[in-house]
Amino acid sequence: MRAAMTDVTPELLAQRKRAAASPRRATIADLAPVSRTLARAFATDPVVDWFVRDDSQRDRAMKTWFDFAVTKLGLPGGETWMSEDAATVALWIPPPQDAMQLSFVDEIAAIPTFLSVVSFARLGRMQRLRAAFDANHPKAPHWYLFFLAVDPDCQGQGLGSAILKATLEKVDAQKQAAYLEASSEKNVTLYLRHGFEVTTEFKPEPAGPTLWPMWRKPQT
Template sequence: MYVIEPHVRPASRADVPALSKTLGKAFYDDPVMQWMLPNANARRRKLHRLFAALTKHHHLSRGGVEVASDGFGVGGAALWDPPGQWRQTRLEQLRAMPGLLLAFGPSMSRGMAAEELMMKAHPEEPHWYLAVIGSDPAVRGKGYGNALMRSRLDRCDAEYAPAYLESSNPDNVPYYQRFGFEVTGEITLPDGPTLVPMWRQPR
């Protein structure tokens, strides 16, 4: 049986609707997203708006957004920020705010609390920051995440640059460890789940 390998390419603005819907599906059962949007129906309908706002108004301009496809739509996506560019500018925050409000509504305060704690824990040393990675559950296990990780980590190694992420699901920690990431601590959300910060030295 012939299997089509996912192809990774840089994302464009035209990819934002598809990649945001893919990430919305990918993070539907995520513990942090369940904490932010506890209503399952609201999460199903609104979560893609979060990823659309973040991609369009921050990550895309940094040049680190990639999508994985088998030629029939976006099966997976990764939102990376280059060294020294992980912080949102004030203008980016203002531009993203309408989309975030549409996504979270009354739960917006939880999103802000999570962001503040993540910023406090974020390392200062220059690094590539993997803010988000996910694949459509329909293609999970078919190499989309692996292709996306390898694409950027190969560049990290070529540039001899470290990489950093926060795993919002503890079950995914062993997966990231296979790529060389190591646990550096914990970020516990108020009355909520725990994020696991992870750091990878270049190889």
């Protein structure tokens, strides 16, 4: 079990930063720790909080959602990166694939999964959210940062910046653009520091959470 931040010595923190700065590609063998970090990191995210079911099944729903995202959207593209200790995860979707674009067969097969994640009560929210994401998704080729996550025990210590920088170097080596939707103003600040620019903002519905699409031009 990972040590909580309160137990983290300067040496352990330095080790975690080095691990985040030298990530490796995740494989299916890493599913459990990667999905766990994502579920823990996004437990208080305003967008996830808005569409994932809000009942006694919530913890299971979070695991189901991130298991699905990693196995169906992250791992097939081969660009899901993790620090060796799995405290830090960056799930990129490279071109030409696009986020949440499932084949017809996969879409049908995913219905029971989606229902267990959101429940009937929030199915409409998920549909409006997906429609809003699609409507704002850029047409130009790009790398899509679907999830960036640091375990809550380690946040605010530079780990997220370290894995972002390391994985952006791979995007830059291909002279490609990058895109993401930030889910809080705090996250906007982080991404601005890494060369992303806010293009607009949107909500899936008037009372829903705000998202800030951010674009990073190919670096020359």
